Amino acid sequence: MKPLFARGPSPTFRVFFAALTALGLIVADHRHQHLEMVRSALAFLTYPVQYAANQPTELVRTTREQLASTHELRVENAELHRENLLLKARLQQFEALEAENIRLRDLLGSSLDLGERxxxxxxxxxxxxxxxxxxxxxxxxxxxxxxxxxxxxxxxxxxxxxxxxxxxxxxxxxxxxxxxxxxxxxxxxxxxxxxxxxxxxxxxxxxxxxxxxxxxxxxxxxxxxxxxxxxxxxxxxxxxxxxxxxxxxxxxxxxxxxxxxxxxxxxxxxxxxxxxxxxxxxxxxxxxxxxx
The missing domain is CATH 2.40.10.340 (Rod shape-determining protein MreC, domain 1)
Incomplete structure (x- = not known):
């Protein structure tokens, strides 16, 4: 029986031919930039696939950033709240010290007026x-x-x-x-x-x-x-x-x-x-x- 398909070139020849073709394309693209339009067209055609493939990673990164930002804001808010309470407490102490100083000045002034020990x-x-x-x-x-x-x-x-x-x-x-x-x-x-x-x-x-x-x-x-x-x-x-x-x-x-x-x-x-x-x-x- 005869084979259904005729036998083609040998694998070695195919590899050699593919390498030679790739080398020629590289030289032509580097020297004359004839493939720039082809590359642009291929990039345009593959962009939706790249965008869709990149979305899960982008979504995970965005979610992490938002969670990190929310956590940082909560921590910063809590820290500012504590600092505010401390500052208010210190302000109250300063007001109390000021009032105490006024009272002590009044007492000392009174003692000088009395002329007593x-x-x-x-x-x-x-x-x-x-x-x-x-x-x-x-x-x-x-x-x-x-x-x-x-x-x-x-x-x-x-x-x-x-x-x-x-x-x-x-x-x-x-x-x-x-x-x-x-x-x-x-x-x-x-x-x-x-x-x-x-x-x-x-x-x-x-x-x-x-x-x-x-x-x-x-x-x-x-x-x-x-x-x-x-x-x-x-x-x-x-x-x-x-x-x-x-x-x-x-x-x-x-x-x-x-x-x-x-x-x-x-x-x-x-x-x-x-x-x-x-x-x-x-x-x-x-x-x-x-x-x-």
């Missing part, structure tokens, strides 16, 4: 019992604090020390129901007693005759008659003057000048004689020179 103390706690007006400060007998020592803020008298331990003391405020303070009206020198009522913004003046010259707005200052509070410290201002038919005395109510419910620092005062004051000032100056 003073120590600044900070209020640690307050008494929460009804009608009990007491606070605890962070100075005690180690700082020279003694029972009965006058206590002031930057504005006026606050009270006196009733208990003292080595590192803290309890101050009875002038509004406590058990506290009474000799005072006088600064306008006319009328002497009386300012008694606490148990209310934080109220004092009552005792035994005021009905014909006494007392007016709303009068400033009450310490009279010094008790030998404990030096004379001339502001105490309160008269707010109410009322005549009651059933009361043989005039009802007079006054509001403390000190910020009893707001002050955080207080002054512990020593009532020094002129000689003692000079000795204290000389001792302070010697300590200052020694520290330098």
């Amino acid at each position: 003073v120590v600044i103390a900070e209020i640690m706690s307050i008494e929460l019992a009804p009608y009990r007006q007491q606070v605890m400060v962070n100075k005690g007998t180690k700082s020279g604090v003694f029972i009965g020592q006058p206590v002031l803020d930057a504005n006026a008298v606050m009270g006196q020390v009733v208990r003292a331990s080595p590192f803290s003391s309890v101050v009875l405020l002038i509004t406590d129901a058990d506290h009474a303070l000799p005072v006088e009206i600064n306008r006319n020198g009328l002497r009386t007693i300012a008694a606490g009522t148990g209310l934080s913004q109220e004092l009552e003046l005792l035994y005021i005759p009905k014909n006494a010259d007392v007016r709303a707005g009068d400033l009450l200052v310490t009279s010094g008659m008790d030998g404990r509070f030096p004379a001339g410290y502001p105490v309160a201002r008269v707010t109410t003057v009322r005549q009651d038919p059933d009361n043989p005395f005039t009802t007079v109510i006054a509001a403390p000048t000190a910020r009893l419910d707001r002050s955080r620092e207080v002054l512990l005062v020593w009532n020094l004689s002129e000689t003692s004051r000079q000795q204290a000032l000389a001792g302070d100056a010697t300590k200052a020179r020694g520290s330098q």
